[in-house]
């Protein structure tokens with residue numbers, strides 16, 4: 001026990017805040033995604049591509065003006081949590097608060113419940129189920145806050161997810177080919193223009209997680225490694241040169257950004273994963289400071 005151990009009241013407050021976070025994420029597009037969509041529309045020269053991008057802008061404007069969801073698909077609730085080592089949080093109680101908040105948002109708003117059992121297809125009508133919401137934990141040294149990022153992951157884009165154990169001899173060239181084939185082969189299914197999350201290295205499970213983690217980065221923010229950022233640019237150019245375009249109907253922008261995350265891997269492995277995020281690249285961030293102050297943003 002430390003002096004700053006969270007009180008029971010704080011978990012209740014966080015559960016309420018998680019409910020607000022989920023609804024806000026479904027209604028309010030992050031500014032970086034808005035900017036990327038606006039720039040894509042401004043530079044689009046293909047008539048159909050421009051029409052689609054203009055319709056997307058209208059969709060966002062109507063959601064803003066009428067306080068509506070950006071898309072009907074409430075997605076699978078996926079949370080990424082960063083726990084500062086001096087935060088004083090109990091992860092079991094925080095996980096419970098996140099589950100409560102997810103249920104509360106779904107039932108009281110109300111939201112469509114998109115989560116079912118894969119065996120019985122029974123829907124609990126609250127966007128939770130066995131092992132869902134999906135929660136990923138990271139423990140961070142020298143911090144005293146807790147950050148919770150939600151990604152309501154739409155199914156059209158999540159269905160377009162790919163993983164391959166390439167050979168080390170395939171090298172980075174093989175990785176580029178796999179990413180390009182995956183994104184272009186998905187056509188209009190993931191609702192382009194998309195953000196492409198790429199995981200490279202690690203074990204198979206870590207590689208998939210890295211691809212998902214890559215999509216929560218603000219749109220177009222490069223990887224801090226110049227080498228990896230160069231790969232992101234190269235992939236973005238190659239994907240957009242395909243001409244697939246918005247909603248797969250032709251145009252200059254198939255992807256708004258490519259984000260790569262990587263990890264060390266085994267000498268005899270070369271894993272690569274692709275997780276695609278649709279144009280409705282919704283996310284929200286809850287920050288709980290050490291003094292209990294809570295903010296909701298992106």
Ligand code: SF4
Nearest residue numbers: 071154156157191278
């Ligand atoms: S993929 Fe995204 S934009 Fe398309 S229907 Fe699903 S949530 Fe909506």
